Amino acid sequence: MGDDAAVYDAEFKAYLTKNKWSKHFDYAPIDVIAPYCERDCVYAGMMLAVYERYIEETQQGRVWSTERAVTKVLWEMEHAGIGTDLEYARGQLVPMKERLEDVTSSIYGYSGYEFNINSTQQLNKVMGNLGVKSTVKTTKNNPSWAAQALAQVKHPIANAILEQRGLGKLVKDYFEKALEWEDGVQHASFKNWGAVTGRMSCANPNLHSVAKNPQDLSGDVDVALLAGAKAIVGGKAVGAKYSDETEGLVSVRRMYVPRPGYRLYMLDYSQMEMRIFADYVKDEVLSALCEDPLFDFHDHVAEQVWGVSKGDEMWDFYRFKAKGINFGLVFGMGINALSLAIDSTKDEAKRYKAEYFDRFPRAYEFIDLVSKTVEQRGWIRNRFNRRYWIDYDRSYVGVNYLIQGTGADIVKEAMVGIREFLVERDLMSRQLVQVHDEIIMEIPDDERELVLPVVMGIMEKRRIETYLPVEASVGGPSWAQKTVVELAA
DNA sequence: CGATCACGC
């Protein structure tokens, strides 16, 4: 809008800061802030004209109209909020804090003195004293003590530190946070422009990072194993099924419950990113297989690349590698990150990847085309013409942007469609939360028969060629206890 | 305020 506008903006913000009005604009007197707001609107209007032309030229009209429409959905979601079981939150905080104290003192027992466990530097010193060296480096080439590094450590302090960090986060970010809403309804903030790919972001609390696995507070391995955990790392019961009957397990998702008269429904796209990947790769066989809602992408890759079948001795081994490479490709992982993800050496990872591309040459061609286009042209567009400008030296992110962004646009369109249906029919059912490939809704029993099939139909509508099936679950009653819903044919 | 870590998809 010109240099004078930028200067005005900078000078005015400095003026606000000087008068301690900068934290919130409404701290400033109205006669001070009003002219600024007025100019802000005028500039926004001028920018709209510029961008509307750009949107037209780049054919991003569909994305633009979805973004405007989804804003209403987000406002309604934020307004509705999500119900929380405050009794559960308050009740679990007591044993959680007790466990946290026990774990903390056990760490001090190992170190021989009290220190700030949250300080990586202080922790590094403690580990040095114990004669333990990290095999992993941070991005700034310092010794890393992240979970990945601690996994290599034999000393029992490693697991205790993992538990202290994980449990501490649950307590602070979710359980204590929950008490801030005294009426038991949390109103998180959603941003439809939160990520460059087109994904949303969420904050206060971040409902996109609510732990999926229950946390064991008993310290008794049997408790977690009984709940079906495949492993217990830092008290995290990986793969365990939460139940109120299992004493000693807590779940953040258990805190989220429907309000009176409603049930919670979770509508989940099955392997959405892998199916979108298949669509981009244009492998007809793969796309045909996606017509089966139960098709498992990782199983298929394991079978096709390494010739194993379920029940074989090597099945778990190759299924794990297949899943790792699949995610590695859509995330744009380098060979280093991939080798860590699939628990292999770099050379082995290279070989697995080569074998993968040998069987799926079109996957290689697609990835290669994307990075070459970024390097030569500087931009790419997803299935909805959403445009991404990417520096040539970051061309490896292109595949991820396309897949993640296409998924994001599909879910956004679905949310808009669901809202239109609910408004049109004047229904009580409502959308509460979106977690990238999942929509959480509250539906009264007498609307379920009507709403559920229509909502699933809206979500499954073909916006790309490949079928994207949705799985519906009902809360039992919370987000932690899901039961798959079978719709009558 | 950059770096580190943990959680999700």
Added chain:
DNA sequence: GCGTGATCG
């Protein structure tokens, strides 16, 4: 790969 948030120094 993309996020939010807490914490440290």
